[in-house]
């Protein structure tokens with residue numbers, strides 16, 4: 001320690017950096033946490049990602065609810081007052097920001113917070129605002145940046161991304177064009193459509209949410225279609241004719257033009273390392289990404305990467321997982337390897353699409369024998385009462401000659417799916433048989449009873465086989481003479 005200014009230096013104060021630095025501070029280490037601006041503390045999640053997008057979706061859901069009530073006599077009119085919508089979003093952010101500000105972090109966790117552009121200037125040295133800091137370990141939690149369009153004519157057009165949508169957009173778009181088909185595009189499309197914009201989505205891929213199963217994505221696609229979002233697949237912008245007109249290609253062939261008043265680009269995120277001085281610290285990159293091993297180490301063994309900068313699980317809770325593993329490795333001689341067995345993610349549209357555990361591709365790569373169970377909501381009493389029968393639950397269950405098989409993963413597309421899958425995720429994390437749910441008693445009619453339905457059906461099938469029916473009849477008659 002004597003030769004270093006700090007025990008640990010963390011660059012980036014987003015979900016990744018806050019977690020890495022916060023734990024160090026909590027155990028009493030001398031930790032420096034650096035971000036380029038004070039308002040960036042909280043990172044993408046608080047400032048331009050999870051929090052504002054969920055607040056926006058919340059407001060949009062109020063509009064959808066009011067419109068849905070029209071068939072029961074409520075009269076509604078008008079579009080959203082966008083300034084008030086943004087005000088609501090910013091107020092929500094401010095509440096959370098109080099616990100992620102440099103002052104709060106210094107006071108609560110004893111962190112030495114610096115505001116400025118950080119640069120690695122040696123294998124264990126970081127320079128910020130001309131000051132040299134050093135530590136035996138450095139964590140890069142420098143995040144990612146939104147991708148932008150660079151087709152001919154791009155310079156004519158204002159491209160909103162997830163940052164500028166929440167900091168610069170000051171009116172409700174009349175005709176909104178969204179490029180992308182992932183969670184960001186889907187959440188934005190539904191939110192703005194519900195607030196009153198005309199929305200067109202252009203997706204390069206064959207379907208929306210290509211990291212979730214097709215059957216689940218189809219449920220959301222039908223909902224978005226029903227709400228009037230115009231989604232065009234295998235479609236891209238070839239060029240911008242002017243600031244309001246995009247010329248399209250579909251599957252390589254000309255596909256007309258689309259007019260818009262506003263454009264949001266949601267085509268994924270790129271890890272950016274420009275200006276970070278990686279070469280001075282011997283940290284290698286490949287195609288712009290930081291090269292990391294399964295233990296979050298870069299090519300400089302004193303320097304680690306977590307969060308979006310790690311390049312995998314680009315979610316807030318992905319950063320949380322990385323930090324749990326990282327701190328295990330920083331504190332113990334036995335290293336914890338990065339593994340992706342029990343991860344989950346949720347797209348917070350209506351319906352939500354929630355996926356957990358292993359995907360079919362991972363199961364096949366790992367040579368695991370499994371069966372797929374697909375459960376409809378058609379006869380679920382809660383789904384009937386609350387009118388969400390067009391929902392689906394898909395489960396992957398290990399094939400086994402004993403018991404009912406472990407729950408390996410799955411996806412639900414339904415309102416509240418993100419909450420409803422939580423007990424399934426727990427079974428999956430604890431490596432338990434799916435059949436454990438068979439005798440769980442749910443309060444009627446909670447939506448999560450759907451999780452039990454396939455387990456009960458399977459138990460009933462076994463119980464009602466001709467042989468077991470015969471045995472049950474004999475047992476009954478012997479007991480009740």
Ligand SMILES: Cc1cc2nc3c(=O)[nH]c(=O)nc-3n(C[C@H](O)[C@H](O)[C@H](O)COP(=O)(O)OP(=O)(O)OC[C@H]3O[C@@H](n4cnc5c(N)ncnc54)[C@H](O)[C@@H]3O)c2cc1C
Nearest residue numbers: 012014015016036043044045049118143307308314315316
């Ligand atoms: C629209 C949208 C919605 C999302 N919704 C969800 C969601 O609902 N749930 C979820 O789990 N995830 C969601 N995500 C993903 C989530 O926001 C990110 O995965 C997460 O914020 C990444 O955190 P991070 O700390 O790795 O990076 P960031 O939050 O990007 O933080 C990196 C920080 O490093 C700083 N930095 C970089 N370089 C330097 C430097 N040289 N010097 C000083 N500071 C530097 C930056 O200023 C920044 O503040 C969403 C993303 C988007 C775009």
Ligand SMILES: NC(=O)c1ccc[n+]([C@@H]2O[C@H](COP(=O)([O-])OP(=O)(O)OC[C@H]3O[C@@H](n4cnc5c(N)ncnc54)[C@H](O)[C@@H]3O)[C@@H](O)[C@H]2O)c1
Nearest residue numbers: 180181182183184185203204205266267268314346347348
């Ligand atoms: N609820 C959540 O957890 C949530 C919500 C929003 C974003 N995020 C995260 O933020 C990150 C960014 O999300 P995203 O949806 O932008 O990225 P993504 O990589 O998940 O999806 C990008 C989409 O854009 C399409 N695309 C790419 N280039 C295109 C082009 N030129 N023209 C048309 N379509 C094109 C792709 O086909 C794909 O559907 C991801 O890591 C995501 O997981 C998470």
